[in-house]
Amino acid sequence: MRRRLLVAGLAACLIIVAGSAFALTRPPSVPRRGALPARPVSYVGLYTAGLPASYAGVTAFSQATGVSPTLVSYYSGWYEPFQAGFARTVSRHGAVPLVQINPTRVSLAAIVAGQYDPYLRSFARAVRAYGQPVILGFGHEMNGPWYPWGYHHTPAAVFVAAWRHVVTVFRAAGAGNVTWLWTVNTINALGRQIPSPAAWWPGSAYVTWVGIDGYFHRRSSQFASVFGPTIAAVRELTKDPIIISETGAGPATDQAAKIASLFAGVRTYDLLGFLWFDTIGNADYRIDTQASIAAFRAGARTMRA
Numbered sequence: 001m002r003r004r005l006l007v008a009g010l011a012a013c014l015i016i017v018a019g020s021a022f023a024l025t026r027p028p029s030v031p032r033r034g035a036l037p038a039r040p041v042s043y044v045g046l047y048t049a050g051l052p053a054s055y056a057g058v059t060a061f062s063q064a065t066g067v068s069p070t071l072v073s074y075y076s077g078w079y080e081p082f083q084a085g086f087a088r089t090v091s092r093h094g095a096v097p098l099v100q101i102n103p104t105r106v107s108l109a110a111i112v113a114g115q116y117d118p119y120l121r122s123f124a125r126a127v128r129a130y131g132q133p134v135i136l137g138f139g140h141e142m143n144g145p146w147y148p149w150g151y152h153h154t155p156a157a158v159f160v161a162a163w164r165h166v167v168t169v170f171r172a173a174g175a176g177n178v179t180w181l182w183t184v185n186t187i188n189a190l191g192r193q194i195p196s197p198a199a200w201w202p203g204s205a206y207v208t209w210v211g212i213d214g215y216f217h218r219r220s221s222q223f224a225s226v227f228g229p230t231i232a233a234v235r236e237l238t239k240d241p242i243i244i245s246e247t248g249a250g251p252a253t254d255q256a257a258k259i260a261s262l263f264a265g266v267r268t269y270d271l272l273g274f275l276w277f278d279t280i281g282n283a284d285y286r287i288d289t290q291a292s293i294a295a296f297r298a299g300a301r302t303m304r305a
Contacts, residue, residue, distance in 0.1 A: 036096060036133050036179045038209070038241040041267050042304045045071030045098060045275030047246070052086035058093070061278055065293050067300045071135065071275055073098035073246075078106050079119060082126035091132050098135040098181065098245075098275065101166075103149050108139075108162040117169055124173035133177055137245070138166050140183035141213055143197045156199035163202040182207040183245050186214030186230045196233040204238050209272065211245025215282070216258040221249075223265025231269055244274035250283030256291040263299030273303065 046069035048057030062068045072090045074083065076099050087097040101123075103111065110116065127134050139149040142159050149159060167180055184197035212234070214226050227244065234242060244266065249258035266274055276296075277285050287296055 036135070036208075038272060039304060040241075040270045040272060041302070043070050043243060043273030043275075044300055044303055045069050045073060045243075045245075045273065047073045047275060047277050047279065049279040052083045055086075055089050055093075057278070061287070065287065065296050065300075067297060068094060070095050070273075071098050072096075073100065073275055075100045075102055077102055077104050078116075082123050082130070084126055084130050087130050087132070087134065096133050096135060098137070100137040100140050100181075100183065102147070103139055103162070105148075108149055108154050108158050111162045112158065112165050114165070120166060120169040121173050124170040124175040127170070127178060128173060128175040131177060133179060135179045135181050135209070136170075137181040137183045137211060138163055140211070140245070141185040142200050143187070144185040144192075144194050151195065159200050160202045163200075164206050167202075167206045178208075180206065180208040181211045181243075181245060182209070183211035183213060184230065184234070186212060186226060187233060188229065197230075198233065198237055201237045204240055207238070207240055210234050210238065210240050210242045212242060213246035214244070215247055215277075215285075216249035216253045216261070217283075219252070219254050221253060221258065221261075223261045223268070227265060227269070231271075241272050242269075243272040246277050247274055248277040248281065248283070248285030250285060251289070252283070255287070255289070256295040259287070259292060259295040259299060263302055267302065 044067060046058055046061060048061060050057050051072070052074040058069065058072055072093075072095045074086065074097075076083070078101070082099070090097045106116065127136070139147070139159060139162070141147060142150045145151045145153070148154065163182070170178055182202065184200070185194055187194045187196055212227060212230050214230065216226060231242060244262070247262060249255045262274055276287070278287060279285060287293060
């Protein structure tokens with residue numbers, strides 16, 4: 001029977017060996033304001049169930065694996081305020097908050113027209129007041145068909161205009177501590193004809209980093225087959241730094257082997273790092289077996305502190 005945490009002795013051993021948790025405690029030379037360092041192979045991020053209301057899942061993950069994430073993410077619905085208290089908790093743990101703002105139940109054309117500027121300015125002022133680095137995304141996975149702001153639902157040109165408008169409003173509000181993360185889905189995922197993200201590209205003047213969301217769904221999946229085509233497509237658009245912004249592997253895929261493939265792929269492609277989706281989605285992506293914990297811990301040792 002699979003357990004969320006392994007035997008207490010295993011976790012305790014990992015913690016003792018690590019001192020408190022693995023040495024990946026904060027990104028290198030993080031400035032108080034401005035864009036984050038873009039040093040390749042230096043970020044290990046995490047999303048767990050319960051965020052941003054509770055940090056317990058992140059704490060449990062760190063205790064079980066001995067690895068402290070350097071990025072912690074959550075998803076923010078439209079009209080939700082910036083969770084400054086959560087951001088401060090993330091910062092106290094030596095990490096950076098990553099917020100994916102989802103334009104749920106709103107018209108992107110209305111965003112472009114300025115209808116939601118009061119909300120955006122309020123969010124931007126709160127981010128500015130927080131004063132520490134924040135990674136912000138907007139309308140992630142737009143080249144997929146499952147969100148109303150995405151493919152087949154909203155014209156790509158409208159998405160681009162909305163993205164640029166959001167960034168412009170934040171900059172006008174003085175939120176200079178934002179790293180802007182433009183997040184796409186892997187192309188041709190799960191046999192679907194998911195297109196290249198080129199039509200949704202807003203231009204490097206409006207983007208700091210590029211995020212790619214993708215998962216290992218089969219035992220035969222390798223980093224190159226899952227992410228390689230999308231990385232190539234992004235590189236035709238920009239040389240901006242790339243991070244795997246959401247990923248996971250279920251138990252049926254040989255999770256431990258996929259974790260090793262993930263760390264190796266980040267090094268091979270010289271990416272910033274990745275963010276593990278440690279919860280149940282289309283599969284159970286939680287890292288909760290001895291083999292997977294060992295693979296994650298071994299991989300983290302190869303990251304640059």
